[in-house]
Structures are given as structure tokens and as C-alpha cells.
Amino acid sequence: MIRYAMKCGEGHRFESWFQSAEAFDGLADRGLLSCAICGGGDVTKAMMAPRVTGEGAPDGAEPAGSEQRPLSAPPHPAEAALRALREHVEKTSTDVGGNFAREARAMYLGDKPEKPIYGQAKPDEARALIEDGVPILPLPGVPGDKSN
Structure with a gap:
């Protein structure tokens, strides 16, 4: 790694x-x-800069200005806010998975009752929804908090 x-x-x-x-x-x-x-x-x-710790640093000290934080901690307050937003949406909405475009369009047209949903849409599906005036927005982050 x-x-x-x-x-x-x-x-x-x-x-x-x-x-x-x-x-x-x-x-x-x-x-x-x-x-x-x-x-x-x-x-x-x-x-x-290379990170020198343990035997390479005087008395095993961390280099000056080195910030220690767990890898699980968000590196920036904005990331924590985006994660909280995503968690709120996931708790208060229904995951419709890959059917997002179909479900959102059906609710917009009145074919289904409106309710909060989230899921995945292919870029061309999302573009078509936006062009047709369906009110959608991307949800920050990736399902399961996958990262690079």
C-alpha cells in the first residue's frame, strides 16, 4: 500500500x-x-515530504507539523458534512437501486405517488431526467463509502 x-x-x-x-x-x-x-x-x-517516524526521527518523535489522525477520520469538515447528508438521505428515503430513473420519472408524471427515493442512474438517464424537468440531484459520495 x-x-x-x-x-x-x-x-x-x-x-x-x-x-x-x-x-x-x-x-x-x-x-x-x-x-x-x-x-x-x-x-x-x-x-x-517523506514521513520519518520511529528510529529515523529523534527520540521516535513525529516530524514538526505532522498531524496525527486516524485514517477513518474525515480529513476535512466538508467531507463529514457530505457524509452526514448522505446518511440522512439513506435513513429517510427508499433505495430503488438501478430503477432510479424509471421511479423518478413515474413520480414526476403522476403515475406513482411521490416519496423520497435514491438510487443509481446512468449518465444518459440522469441527463434525460434533467432535460425533461424532473427534479433530481446527485447524492455526494459513493454507495458503501467506496473510495479510490
Whole structure:
């Protein structure tokens, strides 16, 4: 495993783990990286200093300015807010999975009673819903909190 400091085109900085340098390059080449804060796809490696700990640091101390936090902790308050929003939607709505476009359109046309739903739609399905005036919006994050 390798950890990289990352940055997006909006200037957000975050860290992410990858199986290897080659795995990172493969994901980057296929455009499969996204910002952990805003979801933007313009993501690159940021400059980072090597981390020296244990025997390499005086008295086993961490380097000056090193921030210690569990990997499970969100690196930015915006990420925590987006996660809370997603959790709220998942608790108060029905997951319709891959039927999202069909269900949303049926409710918009009055063929089904309206209720809060979430699910997945292919990009062309989402575009068609938006073009037809169906009120939808993307839900931040990925189901199951999968990451790069």
C-alpha cells in the first residue's frame, strides 16, 4: 500500500491510499480518481515530504507539523458534512437501486405517488431526467463509502 497526498483543481487537499504506484497510475489514466471533498475529477498528486517516524526521527518523535489522525477520520469538515447528508438521505428515503430513473420519472408524471427515493442512474438517464424537468440531484459520495 502507498499513501499519496492529493489535490484537486479546486485546491482541496486530501490523502488517499493505493495498492501500488502502478494502481494509482492506472486509475489516473482511466479518469477514475475524484476529490474526497468536492467529488471533482481533476485530481493529481501533490508535493509531499517523506514521513520519518520511529528510529529515523529523534527520540521516535513525529516530524514538526505532522498531524496525527486516524485514517477513518474525515480529513476535512466538508467531507463529514457530505457524509452526514448522505446518511440522512439513506435513513429517510427508499433505495430503488438501478430503477432510479424509471421511479423518478413515474413520480414526476403522476403515475406513482411521490416519496423520497435514491438510487443509481446512468449518465444518459440522469441527463434525460434533467432535460425533461424532473427534479433530481446527485447524492455526494459513493454507495458503501467506496473510495479510490
